[in-house]
Amino acid sequence: MSTSGGADLVIVANRLPVDRIENPDGSPGWRPSPGGLVSALEPVLRANDGIWIGWPGGADGDTAPFEAEGLDLVPISMTPQEIEEFYEGFSNATLWPLYHDVVAKPEFHREWWDSYVTINRRFAERAAEVANEAATVWVHDYQLQLVPAMLRELRPDLRIGFYLHIPFPPAELFQQLPWRRQILEGLLGADLIGFQLSGAAQNFVRLVRQRVGHKTHRDVVYLPDGRTVRAAAFPISIDSAGYEELARSEEVARRATEIRDALGNPRKIFLGVDRLDYTKGIYARLRAFAELVADGHFDVEDAVFVQVATPSREQVEQYRLLRDDIDRLVGRINGDHGQIGRPAIHYLHASYPREEMAAYFRAADIMVVTPLRDGMNLVAKEYVACRFDNEGALVLSEFAGAADELRQAWLINPYDINGMKSALLDAYRADGRELTRRMKAMRKQVMEHDVAAWADKFLTELAAVRPSHGKSVRP
């Protein structure tokens, strides 16, 4: 687009791909936003020349479109109270835990819901303003489930897609939500609703039949006004070739060696990389590793664990509690098992650029991804994409969407500590041939199914749902 004009593709997601920050000299700057949604969608936006509507983080009221890192961005502002009620509250203390198997207890507050409605309307109105006639608007994730219906009301000419990046819960859990019907009706404003896995799409269709009473057949919902809505699985991915290229660079190779040296060149390096979130299973994974050390399977000369935890949602109580729990656990494990200059766990509470992460992926022998529930988990795919040497082991939770595709990982149940310990040990002891066999198969999957193919498939099928309306956009 031009910042003044409209666009044929509009991406609407709660977060902009960059966060506004203040540089050390006080001038305004930008930093890439955390999380899988942004890392998946940024290349899609670049390839399509669209615009992205989202929140820049923080509470300043600027709503003028701007360009950052070559992307056309339209900011949505929120007051401190709206951030508290819509973002920290309804999005991240109600929907997030409810959609992730209630691994934390969801809170239901009527003021939070009111704020959710207000902010969803703000996004819908902004999208209605910037979308060209018959444009495609692609709405993303759990923070914005009312936008499709609100937007259709304002702009019936648009083709509207919705994609949920996180799991969609089974009816037994979704039913708890006092506003369950409004959420379902909000989503039904879209022409096509995408989920990570087919089980999630089926959960949704069944709920629509039971709770809203619409007719459904397989993955199609028939609305009383004659419109149809499709709900199907589109497992998301990453810019696989981009990661591989990065991992192959000399700088990354050099940095990977530096990291190994800094860790004292242990025989094996275990690595975890996550947003610091209670769904990620960080606590159980560190315990499993510590028990292996305590049981005498290896010591700090043989193996260390590096855990990178990106700060996330720090104002939400459950996240604060988690941080304290992890701090305490790491302290205890290092107190029990570390040696001078050689902790058992190297814990980094920070966010790093892609290049640095690629170096960690190259340096690590065993990547440990153990969420209690996760929509996809792109870190698992990033690790695989970086291992062009066909080495490295992946230990992966069955409860991550990625486990459906990465069958050759060491698959574990994160609630089963003994099972996790034996998988970590198997991965630690695996010989080169075994590692190569598994990694080759996983690489084939990740390299052949990248994020461009994901977006292409979604947008092509979106165009097919309503062939008579709107222009189609192709990546």
Ligand code: G6P
């Ligand atoms: C996950 C969610 C995204 C979210 C990201 C980071 O990937 O699916 O919608 O943006 O986490 O979380 P945050 O709350 O910082 O935006």
